[in-house]
Amino acid sequence: MRFDVLTLFPEIFSSYLGQSLLAKAIEGNLVEVHPHDMRKWANDKHNRVDDRPFGGGAGMVIRAEPVVECVEAVQREGSHPGRLIMLSPQGRRLDQRLVEELSQESRLLLLCGRYEGFDQRVSDLLQPEEISIGDYVLNGGEVAAMAIIDAVIRLIPGVLGDETSSVDDSFSSGNRLLEFPQYTRPRVYRGLAAPDVLLSGDHAQIAAWRKQQSIERTKRRRADLLDRDVESEDE
Numbered sequence: 331m332r333f334d335v336l337t338l339f340p341e342i343f344s345s346y347l348g349q350s351l352l353a354k355a356i357e358g359n360l361v362e363v364h365p366h367d368m369r370k371w372a373n374d375k376h377n378r379v380d381d382r383p384f385g386g387g388a389g390m391v392i393r394a395e396p397v398v399e400c401v402e403a404v405q406r407e408g409s410h411p412g413r414l415i416m417l418s419p420q421g422r423r424l425d426q427r428l429v430e431e432l433s434q435e436s437r438l439l440l441l442c443g444r445y446e447g448f449d450q451r452v453s454d455l456l457q458p459e460e461i462s463i464g465d466y467v468l469n470g471g472e473v474a475a476m477a478i479i480d481a482v483i484r485l486i487p488g489v490l491g492d493e494t495s496s497v498d499d500s501f502s503s504g505n506r507l508l509e510f511p512q513y514t515r516p517r518v519y520r521g522l523a524a525p526d527v528l529l530s531g532d533h534a535q536i537a538a539w540r541k542q543q544s545i546e547r548t549k550r551r552r553a554d555l556l557d558r559d560v561e562s563e564d565e
């Protein structure tokens with residue numbers, strides 16, 4: 331799977347690309363992530379990538395020309411244009427179902443805004459789909475883009491490795507329960523002991539305990555997840 335990230339701050343992605351899971355996925359040719367600096371397409375006489383908003387108001391607006399030129403050039407680079415996504419507080423809310431949908435794509439272009447956002451002609455001409463990672467306002471689209479990449483790559487076959495699977499993750503398709511609590515060595519830490527059942531070696535009992543913990547935790551923290559019926563998820 332190929333990700334192209336179009337941004338004014340490509341350096342934000344440098345250390346992120348080195349994080350182990352993603353680095354291994356890139357090394358294993360399972361994933362490619364290409365940050366692109368939109369400033370390189372600011373070729374008007376002032377080489378400006380942003381400008382003051384018509385009609386006045388605070389902040390700056392990202393000019394349409396460098397963005398449209400950059401997107402078109404990047405789309406020409408690959409074997410096909412890919413699915414163009416603009417990160418935006420006004421977009422479709424990201425959830426695991428949308429992550430699973432995105433993981434089926436072979437190429438995603440993630441368009442990251444800054445300042446007061448893009449000139450409207452960017453959306454008029456490129457028709458991107460807008461995705462929000464939540465109802466709060468970030469300073470730019472880059473963190474949201476990383477969230478999408480992070481969530482999607484976990485679902486690409488081979489990325490998590492044989493010993494780990496995303497199947498039992500919270501929110502995975504059909505799974506409406508939160509994760510059970512995890513414990514590791516030492517067995518007792520500051521007087522707090524790991525549950526005996528986890529050290530019993532009785533896998534059936536361990537599975538039952540974990541399921542019960544997930545149900546209790548979900549009831550306590552996210553009872554709304556238990557209200558959803560499976561049919562509604564197809565709407």
Ligand SMILES: Nc1cc(-c2ccc3cc[nH]c3c2)n[nH]1
Binds near residue numbers: 417418468471
């Ligand atoms: N879910 C979410 C996305 C954003 C976002 C996305 C792009 C820009 C550009 C300037 N500010 C932005 C904020 N905030 N929250």
